[in-house]
Amino acid sequence: MSNTEKVIAVPIERRQQIHFSFHWLQKLVKQTAVIILLLLIWETVPRIGLVDAAFFPAFSDVVKSWWAMLVSGELFAHFTASIVRSLTGFILALLIAIPLGLLIGWYPLAKDLLNPILEIFRNTAALALLPVFMLLLGIGETSKIAIVLFACTWPVLLNTIAAVRNVDPLLIKSARSMNISSFKLFIKVILPASVPTIFTGIRMAGTGAILVLIAAEMVGAKEGLGYLITYSQYNFQIPEMYAGIITIALLGLLINQGLSVLERKFSKWKQPVQ
């Protein structure tokens, strides 16, 4: 048969593994060079007195108090509190926003009815509603989970709606021509085609979840990373405060990486962008 056509070879396994040692090391150096440089600056600037070490302690001091808090279990307690709140709110948001978004995207009537209210809520900054949530739900877990839920809902909902509406009409036409029912069309075409766009919303929600939660914990809480930061600041435990900030950065990184892995798993059919 046709030998004239070119065959696109796609590597099934990554060949780099064969001579990994050198490349791996090179990659690591490239990826960490700037971070290491920044940490070195952080270490030296307070030590040579360019900034007040009381307000901006050297990196090693921060690491020391971070380690002390880790060993004492204090950090873990705050970390757990934060991650439980953000994950609960985040997962509840997904459970509500994805089905609702599919519904709104698929049924024109649902869209007409709900669109105005969506426009209002999506443009309301979640943090502006924080006082309302606290007044109604108290300063306990409920208000924090609720505000995370609120903040996460919009990006997921709006992306899900957009995803359903923007499915390539040709794919729908192609499936329809094979005489499949509307239900099957939805399950077999609309849903899988929407996954990548829905995931964009999920990742935005992941970032939002942390941001809103920390702010809520700073305003009123008895534990959590946001609380740790404000509490340390009030008590002038500056290294502890920085330790809290670093932990938040790590938490954000963790959530983002986790979502990336999930995204890759669900949209492995997408053309890799290089």
Next chain:
Amino acid sequence: MTDKIRFEHVTKIFKVRDTEQGKRALKEFTAVKDLNFSVKDGEFLTLVGPSGCGKSTLLDLLSGLTKPTSGRILLDGKEITGPGLDRGIVFQQYALFPWKTALGNIEFGLEAKGISKKERIELTRYYLSLVGLEGFEDRYPHELSGGMKQRVAIARSLAFNPDVLLMDEPFAALDAQTRETLQSELLRIWEKTKKTIIFITHGIDEAVYLGQRVAVMSTKPGSIKHMIDIPLDSRLNELDIRSHPEFVKARHQIWNLLHGNIYQAASI
């Protein structure tokens, strides 16, 4: 041979926005007008015409995705009322599901038909080899070249065993070399499967090369101006069929028809 498909006074009118009359005004646009023709069982008919002549409307009508405003289309003597697996469509832009492998894409129609998993796999493998893609079962569409994608799309449409294959400029997006290869592949598949094929194109050469008959369409409103028989037997045995006198003659005749020079065409 009996009539497989019959068009009886088929007219399709769309409501389109009339910008001259204001934003909300609608006007009627006749996409195709009074189509009357029939296609025989196992025939390869090509439709050629300028853009906007209603080629794609005609195909949508045949696939059952839209209904004619007046007139009717008969398939085996029964009126077409909606889409069905007795007709398979191949689109210019392949329309493969990007989240499914070649295998999964071909299975799609078979699943809709309610065929068991085991049989589906067997059929899929058979049709993949028919289009010359054995061993490519697990490739995703983005891992295939344009020509290969169209082969998968053809296999998908053949796999659920429709009587009629509708092809909407399937090779228009391919490079010349791949197009020629796929044209002769399609003829080979047609001879092997004995399907009735309706093939839309804007290429005169392609229309003459593939079709036993060529329907020449004209625009405003879209209608079939002429039906031209191509008196070539087997295109696959001839080495350079495109230089055959009959081929050249038919090509020239259609060219004249499309360029509005009817007198010259008649004098050939």
